[in-house]
Amino acid sequence: GESVGLHLPTLSVQEGDNSIINCAYSNSASDYFIWYKQESGKGPQFIIDIRSNMDKRQGQRVTVLLNKTVKHLSLQIAATQPGDSAVYFCAEKGAGALTFGSGTRLQVQP
Amino acid sequence: GAGVSQTPSNKVTEKGKYVELRCDPISGHTALYWYRQSLGQGPEFLIYFQGTGAADDSGLPNDRFFAVRPEGSVSTLKIQRTERGDSAVYLCASSRRTSNEQFFGPGTRLTVL
Numbered sequence: 153g154e155s156v157g158l159h160l161p162t163l164s165v166q167e168g169d170n171s172i173i174n175c176a177y178s179n180s181a182s183d184y185f186i187w188y189k190q191e192s193g194k195g196p197q198f199i200i201d202i203r204s205n206m207d208k209r210q211g212q213r214v215t216v217l218l219n220k221t222v223k224h225l226s227l228q229i230a231a232t233q234p235g236d237s238a239v240y241f242c243a244e245k246g247a248g249a250l251t252f253g254s255g256t257r258l259q260v261q262p
Numbered sequence: 263g264a265g266v267s268q269t270p271s272n273k274v275t276e277k278g279k280y281v282e283l284r285c286d287p288i289s290g291h292t293a294l295y296w297y298r299q300s301l302g303q304g305p306e307f308l309i310y311f312q313g314t315g316a317a318d319d320s321g322l323p324n325d326r327f328f329a330v331r332p333e334g335s336v337s338t339l340k341i342q343r344t345e346r347g348d349s350a351v352y353l354c355a356s357s358r359r360t361s362n363e364q365f366f367g368p369g370t371r372l373t374v375l
Contacts, residue, residue: 195353196353198365241304247318248295249297249318249321250295250297252304252306255302
């Protein structure tokens with residue numbers, strides 16, 4: 153079936169550096185692509201979404217890039233902070249529910 | 263304001279037993295979702311309600327799993343004849359009808375011995 157996956161299982165960065173988390177998807181029919189952050193023992197938390205007809209969207213310290221040609225999605229976090237340490241999931245949304253990838257763990261070193 | 267709440271936070275049961283997991287969505291959210299998450303994996307969709315009706319139950323793994331939302335608010339996920347493979351964190355989320363932003367609860371960790 154269709155799937156959403158991630159290239160890197162663990163990413164370690166220094167505090168203050170920029171982080172880039174990547175994701176490959178296979179379902180070209182999805183309307184939206186969404187990034188979620190999940191801290192230990194908590195449910196996923198919405199970060200940012202991008203509609204399938206856009207290629208870039210910016211939020212507060214985060215930017216999502218969508219490359220439909222190669223079916224690639226990335227999340228850029230500027231000036232990474234210790235509080236950004238978590239597992240990050242990309243997800244795609246069609247009519248209702250989300251299809252999640254397996255996640256990337258971001259570790260921020262002080 | 264209050265977020266999505268789930269009870270119990272932890273449930274330990276024996277193989278073959280019946281369990282019920284409860285979700286209280288954010289007030290006014292018409293859409294409610296159930297997901298299941300195994301260790302190291304992303305959440306896996308189970309069922310989605312719009313109001314009282316199940317709009318999509320294609321993620322339920324078999325007929326031992328059933329969910330209801332009789333008044334369009336609280337939902338209960340029911341698992342019959344539990345198996346060890348059912349052990350996971352069961353997540354509930356809710357959203358406004360037209361929103362992409364799903365708000366997740368903290369989950370119920372189910373352990374089947």
